Amino acid sequence: MRYISEFRDPALAAALARAIRQDARPDRTYHFMEFCGGHTHAIFRYGVQDLMPPNVHFVHGPGCPVCVLPVRRLDDAIELAEWHDVILCTYGDMMRVPGTGRRSLIRAKADGADIRMVYSTQDALQIARDNPDRQVVFFAIGFETTTPPTAVAIKQAQAEGLRNFTVFCNHVLTPAAIGHILSSPDFAPGGPARIDGFLGPSHVSAVIGTQPYEAAARAYRKPVVIAGFEPLDVMQSVLMLIAQVNADRAEVENQYTRVVTRFGNRKAQALVAEVLELRDSFEWRGLGAVPDSALRIRDSFADFDAEQRFMVTEKQSREVKSCECPAVLRGVRKPTECKLFGATCTPDNPMGACMVSSEGACAAYYSYGRQRTPQDAA
Amino acid sequence: MCLAIPAKVLSVEPDDMALVSVENVRKRISTALLEDVMPGDYVLVHVGYALHQLSEEEAAHTLSLMAEAGILQDELAEIRGDR
Amino acid sequence: MSTVDMTHGGGGRAMAGLIRDLFQRHLSNPALDRGDDAALVTVPGQRLVMSTDGHVIAPLFFPGGDIGALSVHGTVNDLAMMGARPLYLTAGFILEEGFPLADLERIVWSMANAAREADVQVISGDTKVVERGKGDGVFITTTGIGVVAGGVDLSAHNVQPGQSVLVSGTMGDHGVAVLSKRENLTFETEILSDSAALHGLVADMLSAVPSLTMLRDPTRGGLAATLNEIATTAGVGIMLDEAQIPVAPDVAAACELLGLDPLNTANEGKLIAICPSQDAATLLDAMLLHPLGQNAAIIGTVTKDPAQLVQMKTSFGGTRIVDWLAGEQLPRIC
Numbered sequence: 001m002r003y004i005s006e007f008r009d010p011a012l013a014a015a016l017a018r019a020i021r022q023d024a025r026p027d028r029t030y031h032f033m034e035f036c037g038g039h040t041h042a043i044f045r046y047g048v049q050d051l052m053p054p055n056v057h058f059v060h061g062p063g064c065p066v067c068v069l070p071v072r073r074l075d076d077a078i079e080l081a082e083w084h085d086v087i088l089c090t091y092g093d094m095m096r097v098p099g100t101g102r103r104s105l106i107r108a109k110a111d112g113a114d115i116r117m118v119y120s121t122q123d124a125l126q127i128a129r130d131n132p133d134r135q136v137v138f139f140a141i142g143f144e145t146t147t148p149p150t151a152v153a154i155k156q157a158q159a160e161g162l163r164n165f166t167v168f169c170n171h172v173l174t175p176a177a178i179g180h181i182l183s184s185p186d187f188a189p190g191g192p193a194r195i196d197g198f199l200g201p202s203h204v205s206a207v208i209g210t211q212p213y214e215a216a217a218r219a220y221r222k223p224v225v226i227a228g229f230e231p232l233d234v235m236q237s238v239l240m241l242i243a244q245v246n247a248d249r250a251e252v253e254n255q256y257t258r259v260v261t262r263f264g265n266r267k268a269q270a271l272v273a274e275v276l277e278l279r280d281s282f283e284w285r286g287l288g289a290v291p292d293s294a295l296r297i298r299d300s301f302a303d304f305d306a307e308q309r310f311m312v313t314e315k316q317s318r319e320v321k322s323c324e325c326p327a328v329l330r331g332v333r334k335p336t337e338c339k340l341f342g343a344t345c346t347p348d349n350p351m352g353a354c355m356v357s358s359e360g361a362c363a364a365y366y367s368y369g370r371q372r373t374p375q376d377a378a
Numbered sequence: 379m380c381l382a383i384p385a386k387v388l389s390v391e392p393d394d395m396a397l398v399s400v401e402n403v404r405k406r407i408s409t410a411l412l413e414d415v416m417p418g419d420y421v422l423v424h425v426g427y428a429l430h431q432l433s434e435e436e437a438a439h440t441l442s443l444m445a446e447a448g449i450l451q452d453e454l455a456e457i458r459g460d461r
Numbered sequence: 462m463s464t465v466d467m468t469h470g471g472g473g474r475a476m477a478g479l480i481r482d483l484f485q486r487h488l489s490n491p492a493l494d495r496g497d498d499a500a501l502v503t504v505p506g507q508r509l510v511m512s513t514d515g516h517v518i519a520p521l522f523f524p525g526g527d528i529g530a531l532s533v534h535g536t537v538n539d540l541a542m543m544g545a546r547p548l549y550l551t552a553g554f555i556l557e558e559g560f561p562l563a564d565l566e567r568i569v570w571s572m573a574n575a576a577r578e579a580d581v582q583v584i585s586g587d588t589k590v591v592e593r594g595k596g597d598g599v600f601i602t603t604t605g606i607g608v609v610a611g612g613v614d615l616s617a618h619n620v621q622p623g624q625s626v627l628v629s630g631t632m633g634d635h636g637v638a639v640l641s642k643r644e645n646l647t648f649e650t651e652i653l654s655d656s657a658a659l660h661g662l663v664a665d666m667l668s669a670v671p672s673l674t675m676l677r678d679p680t681r682g683g684l685a686a687t688l689n690e691i692a693t694t695a696g697v698g699i700m701l702d703e704a705q706i707p708v709a710p711d712v713a714a715a716c717e718l719l720g721l722d723p724l725n726t727a728n729e730g731k732l733i734a735i736c737p738s739q740d741a742a743t744l745l746d747a748m749l750l751h752p753l754g755q756n757a758a759i760i761g762t763v764t765k766d767p768a769q770l771v772q773m774k775t776s777f778g779g780t781r782i783v784d785w786l787a788g789e790q791l792p793r794i795c
Contacts, residue, residue: 001401001713001717002384002386003384003432003437004383004384006437006441007441008777010778012444012445013778014448015445015448015449016444016447016448017778018448019447036380037795038380038381044781045775045781046775047775047777047779047780050780051777051778051779064795091425091793091794092720092792092793092794093791093793093794096788096791117791117792119426119719119792119794120407120408120425120426121425121426122408122426123426142380142794142795143380145380145382145424145429146380146425146794148411148427148429149408149425149426149427152410152427156410201380202380202382203380203382203422203424204380206382206422206430207429207430228440231777233440236443236444236447257433257436257439258432258433258434258436258440259422259432259433260430264430265411265412265429267412267413268411268429271410271411347784347786357795358720358793358795359795366784367782367784368781368782368784369781369782370782371770371772371780380794380795381720381794381795383718385718400714400715400717401713401714402651402710402711402714403648403649403650403652403714404650405718406649423718424794425794
């Protein structure tokens with residue numbers, strides 16, 4: 001596959017592994033947070049940590065929009081499907097995430113709610129066109145990569161006068177989350193955890209460019225390398241991060257130059273800005289309330305906002321006791337350090353989002369890497 | 379993060395749509411987020427939308443940098459007598 | 462009348478007419494045509510193998526197959542995995558009121574075709590009708606009976622560390638073909654389901670390598686699920702070599718687009734074989750000679766592993782677990 005297979009070449013992997021081993025100073029350790037769940041998945045799926053020297057560690061970050069969605073919002077989505085007789089359209093990733101009381105979209109569907117999995121917001125629009133007598137709600141989740149498709153759909157719905165189409169918007173923003181993590185006491189000098197640099201998200205950056213990370217890199221003096229999606233990209237990015245750390249630099253560098261530019265996709269950004277605006281605050285599972293980190297639909301498009309059209313009950317979301325998703329998401333606990341991991345909490349029977357989402361650290365670790373002992377786990 | 383795949387544009391269709399392919403698997407996707415999409419372009423596809431064009435030049439450059447990293451190490455190692 | 466209605470399941474004239482004009486017309490054979498409550502056949506004093514399988518697939522018609530052919534292949538293959546020669550099938554139909562008879566006829570015709578090609582006969586059947594909304598068009602349950610030659614003892618219980626693991630061809634074709642037809646996930650592709658009857662291939666394999674340890678077909682859950690079942694049953698580990706696992710380029714591409722893993726994707730015309738390592742090359746040669754084994758490969762080794770894990774050396778150079786999934790694989794955006 002063009003532009004995919006070349007970036008999985010084992011000979012180049014061996015070459016990069018050798019380079020990393022040479023450059024990593026033996027007298028120190030390196031802790032790099034891969035912000036993105038997609039990178040977590042790639043690291044485990046290809047066994048990238050096997051090619052790292054023992055003093056280079058990956059810290060798994062919260063870049064899994066499924067994992068950071070507060071339980072309350074999932075409960076709201078389930079309520080919309082069950083009590084408001086809507087057709088709820090959702091990406092596949094959300095189907096099995098457990099909400100309060102272990103209810104999930106897939107259970108609600110089994111109980112009769114009209115919940116349909118879609119690949120694209122275009123599919124959701126088509127369902128709205130095909131069912132003019134039903135209300136259709138699109139459950140929007142995702143970081144900046146997934147947000148422009150939602151904006152396009154809302155504009156298209158407006159242009160076509162699709163009165164029965166609304167969006168339940170849960171889009172979140174990456175640079176705010178990175179800043180929030182870096183400012184947390186967990187990562188203060190002397191704190192319980194350490195990050196020496198970030199592997200920045202590939203496709204979020206394709207949309208927003210590399211420029212938005214510059215403030216955080218400067219303020220917290222941490223290097224950020226925007227890393228491509230394939231395992232070779234991850235390895236080359238680690239090499240670049242090591243070089244920065246060794247030289248005491250804290251810059252934003254772009255490894256994923258075949259897709260990412262400094263200013264990103266301006267057309268997509270403009271569309272998003274037209275349709276959506278910042279929420280003051282949004283609660284992230286595991287990170288708590290993060291200011292300026294999420295988007296809501298503008299008043300000018302209020303007709304397409306599910307939160308305006310439907311009243312959902314006030315909820316107290318309840319997580320499972322002992323579930324360490326919040327700590328795992330912040331990178332301060334490994335999956336193996338959660339009491340429930342592998343015992344009551346498995347992909348068959350997930351207690352929290354980190355285990356359900358294929359990008360959650362716990363799921364990745366369980367499915368791909370549980371043969372490793374905790375010491376040699378990345 | 380976001381699963382996005384490089385795909386080749388086969389043909390451009392009205393209403394901001396295009397037919398793209400990965401190997402011989404073809405899919406119709408939206409080009410509403412891009413300008414000037416042409417047949418033959420490679421684009422990054424995520425949830426049924428083209429997000430960005432792919433630069434062939436940059437891809438080749440990245441691969442050559444990766445190869446170089448390896449070679450440099452090999453040469454250095456030989457000089458030092460590591461191998 | 463062009464659709465199924467409740468009278469078709471009523472046991473009266475309408476049902477008799479449906480059986481005669483639709484089922485019997487295509488599936489005709491002496492035992493079936495007698496129309497007794499059960500079929501009487503003679504089986505020479507041999508070891509019998511029996512298996513049953515319910516088919517609830519959606520969509521009913523997909524590139525390369527349909528529920529009819531699948532219901533024959535699925536049960537024939539279950540028998541073949543024991544090294545049996547399949548002989549007879551029975552078929553139970555649960556039809557939903559309102560289902561078009563033309564579609565039913567297509568399905569039955571396809572079943573008859575598959576049965577003929579597999580040299581088996583459908584000797585008894587049953588039809589019931591459920592109210593509209595209580596079924597998914599049609600459900601088919603097939604039960605099959607076959608005979609196994611003396612000395613053939615294929616079972617996961619015989620698997621030992623050191624043995625070789627082979628597959629008969631490319632992984633994930635069926636799952637992708639079916640997904641390509643399902644609502645909301647349509648993409649234009651020529652990937653065909655690999656639905657096929659495997660007993661001919663099995664006969665050749667047994668004849669070339671009588672020491673064959675076991676066979677299993679990786680249906681739902683794909684290669685990953687089936688190998689994990691085997692590892693658990695036999696109390697062993699398995700180490701695979703990713704570079705050796707055959708996956709058609711289009712299937713790989715479709716899986717990339719949807720975020721699926723071909724190892725977790727269903728197959729309906731492929732088998733996994735385990736044999737002593739010294740016989741692996743001979744077995745592979747025999748498989749490659751058969752039309753259904755053209756992309757066969759040796760993909761791994763059975764290991765001693767108290768954790769009973771299926772692991773894989775990735776083409777990238779690392780190692781990872783190949784786990785079975787909790788439920789059905791769902792496409793993902795992340």
